[in-house]
Amino acid sequence: MHKALLLLSTIPCGKVVTYQELARVCETSPRAIGQIMAHNIDPIRYPCYKVVASSGKLCGYSGAGGLSRKKQLLTLERIIIKNGRVDPAHFYTFKNISGIISSSPEF
């Protein structure tokens, strides 16, 4: 399993991450993160709906329901979405990567 997917489960409720941030932590390109999400086999276990573009745009969701579903799930976490975009105030950044690693067995 890729690191990026594991990081998703560490995101606090009410927050989202950008592809950029995941790319930074995983030391890869945002494009690669996009691929990983697109090929994500298990949207249930890994909350890939919390991943948005740096502009706040939702971009896509391969799970059932598509973008509207993704939007709905985010709304359930009290995240305000205007015009298909998440307010940047909801962006989450990984501060202590080592802490995350120690709390996740698969690392």
Add this chain to the structure above:
DNA sequence: CAGTTGACGGCCC
């Protein structure tokens, strides 16, 4: 192994 294709980002205008 060599293209192609995106759920992107940064830069420029």
Add this chain to the structure above:
DNA sequence: GGGGCCGCCAACT
């Protein structure tokens, strides 16, 4: 803010 361009990297022909 938005469109055009190019670099990026993993997955899939």
